Amino acid sequence: MSDVKYSKEHEWIKLEGDIATIGITKHATEMLGDIVFTELPEKGTSVEKDGTAGVVESTKAASDVYTPISGEVVDTNQAIVDDPSKINQDPENSAWFFKLKVKDKSEMESLMNKEDYDKFAKESSS
Amino acid sequence: MEIKKTSLYKLHQNNNAKFVEFAGYQMPIQYSDGIVEEHKFTRMHSGIFDVSHMGQLFIYGENNLTEDLEKIFPLDLKNLKINHSKYSFLMNDDAGIYDDLIVTKLEKGFLIILNAACKENDFKILSKLLNGKYEMLLDEKRSLIAIQGPKSVKILNNIIQGVEDLNFMSGNWFSFHDQKIYVTRSGYTGEDGFEVSILNELSEKFTKELINKGAKLIGLGARDTLRLEAGLCLYGHELNKDKTPVEANLKWAISKDRVSKGNFIGSNIITKQLNDGVSKIRVGIKPEGKIIAREKTKIFNQSDLHIGEITSGTFGPSVNGPVAMGYVENEFSNKDTKVFLEVRGKKYPANICGLPFYKKSYVKGVNK
Numbered sequence: 001m002s003d004v005k006y007s008k009e010h011e012w013i014k015l016e017g018d019i020a021t022i023g024i025t026k027h028a029t030e031m032l033g034d035i036v037f038t039e040l041p042e043k044g045t046s047v048e049k050d051g052t053a054g055v056v057e058s059t060k061a062a063s064d065v066y067t068p069i070s071g072e073v074v075d076t077n078q079a080i081v082d083d084p085s086k087i088n089q090d091p092e093n094s095a096w097f098f099k100l101k102v103k104d105k106s107e108m109e110s111l112m113n114k115e116d117y118d119k120f121a122k123e124s125s126s
Numbered sequence: 127m128e129i130k131k132t133s134l135y136k137l138h139q140n141n142n143a144k145f146v147e148f149a150g151y152q153m154p155i156q157y158s159d160g161i162v163e164e165h166k167f168t169r170m171h172s173g174i175f176d177v178s179h180m181g182q183l184f185i186y187g188e189n190n191l192t193e194d195l196e197k198i199f200p201l202d203l204k205n206l207k208i209n210h211s212k213y214s215f216l217m218n219d220d221a222g223i224y225d226d227l228i229v230t231k232l233e234k235g236f237l238i239i240l241n242a243a244c245k246e247n248d249f250k251i252l253s254k255l256l257n258g259k260y261e262m263l264l265d266e267k268r269s270l271i272a273i274q275g276p277k278s279v280k281i282l283n284n285i286i287q288g289v290e291d292l293n294f295m296s297g298n299w300f301s302f303h304d305q306k307i308y309v310t311r312s313g314y315t316g317e318d319g320f321e322v323s324i325l326n327e328l329s330e331k332f333t334k335e336l337i338n339k340g341a342k343l344i345g346l347g348a349r350d351t352l353r354l355e356a357g358l359c360l361y362g363h364e365l366n367k368d369k370t371p372v373e374a375n376l377k378w379a380i381s382k383d384r385v386s387k388g389n390f391i392g393s394n395i396i397t398k399q400l401n402d403g404v405s406k407i408r409v410g411i412k413p414e415g416k417i418i419a420r421e422k423t424k425i426f427n428q429s430d431l432h433i434g435e436i437t438s439g440t441f442g443p444s445v446n447g448p449v450a451m452g453y454v455e456n457e458f459s460n461k462d463t464k465v466f467l468e469v470r471g472k473k474y475p476a477n478i479c480g481l482p483f484y485k486k487s488y489v490k491g492v493n494k
Contacts, residue, residue: 033347034160036162037417055470057418059347061420062418085162
């Protein structure tokens with residue numbers, strides 16, 4: 001999974017060709033607790049790097065989901081809207097949030113690899 | 127100010143609690159199972175809640191104590207039987223609520239359970255009102271442990287024989303390892319259950335016995351979703367000193383007999399509001415879709431007029447959908463009135479509904 005990168009806002013992004021799949025990390029779900037509501041961006045909308053592109057809510061609070069890269073939303077995962085608990089179960093795989101047609105692949109360069117992210121996540125939670 | 131810990135702090139830690147500061151105490155918000163599972167476990171089995179941060183105020187005194195307390199609380203305390211409890215309020219002259227509380231009549235006085243965030247202030251107010259005439263003890267040597275849910279009666283009766291004979295809102299002294307504990311059949315989840323006042327030294331031993339019998343520790347997070355589904359108010363959210371019990375739709379807790387005679391703090395306003403009605407009132411609110419409307423969410427009517435605000439809102443795990451309470455202008459408070467909730471700039475449809483969202487299972491008819 002060397003093609004997966006991570007953001008400081010705890011999103012993961014997997015690039016295949018010019019399509020990026022984005023979700024939130026396992027660490028993020030552990031901090032949030034049980035996710036009970038999800039809102040995703042609409043297909044066809046353009047999102048800007050570091051802009052909000054969705055919402056997840058736990059029983060306690062709402063949190064914005066940011067996109068770590070700019071692009072046009074080409075697909076969203078209805079399964080996690082219908083059953084948000086799927087995000088807690090499988091955050092970094094089947095419970096992806098949305099897919100983007102990437103505008104500028106060089107934006108990936110500022111993101112972290114797995115090793116750096118794990119270190120960052122550990123530090124930010126301690 | 128140093129953050130306080132309850133006598134069960136270590137036990138919480140050993141059970142992987144996530145802690146949060148609440149009213150100056152380090153309290154468990156959830157354990158490893160998470161809020162949704164903890165909530166469901168309480169509804170199906172038996173949950174243990176450390177509520178030791180709440181105030182346990184013992185007031186002892188002779189004859190006049192009851193009369194003096196009736197000048198403060200809108201309760202018929204003269205006719206309250208020993209070991210019976212009533213929900214009530216400490217109010218200011220405008221009937222604004224300083225705290226909501228439970229008053230229990232004891233043989234030689236009263237036990238009043240106070241909210242953690244209010245207890246110090248309540249103590250000051252009550253000390254002043256009672257003018258040093260009585261012995262008042264805000265007991266820090268006792269912990270308060272709630273055990274809630276359908277299996278609680280069996281589990282607790284196994285440890286403390288006889289608690290199964292208590293009715294909802296009544297209590298008695300029992301003993302645990304030769305120490306006196308005070309048990310009431312009460313709680314704040316909408317489930318059958320008990321609250322146990324026990325010496326700090328024994329609280330961990332007692333809680334471990336409950337766990338051995340199948341009960342599980344439950345955090346404050348699930349306590350909040352449970353009480354909200356049960357339509358119960360939380361001080362600082364539904365209740366504060368700018369709201370009266372009538373506005374909070376809690377007039378059932380005010381003794382009719384006492385209102386007709388007046389003569390308690392705030393009675394003028396209460397009487398006026400009972401006769402003339404109120405402009406805003408607490409209601410249940412059920413969003414039509416999945417949207418969760420949190421505290422401070424604005425409520426609009428069908429003509430887009432701002433008519434009120436949400437005071438508590440979350441996802442109700444047993445209802446399996448969003449639930450909320452809030453205050454709306456009286457003319458929009460009827461059941462099934464359609465309203466709109468503004469969340470993140472968009473308006474979502476919702477309906478005013480009756481409370482509770484989840485049916486209460488209090489045990490009232492125990493034969494004895």
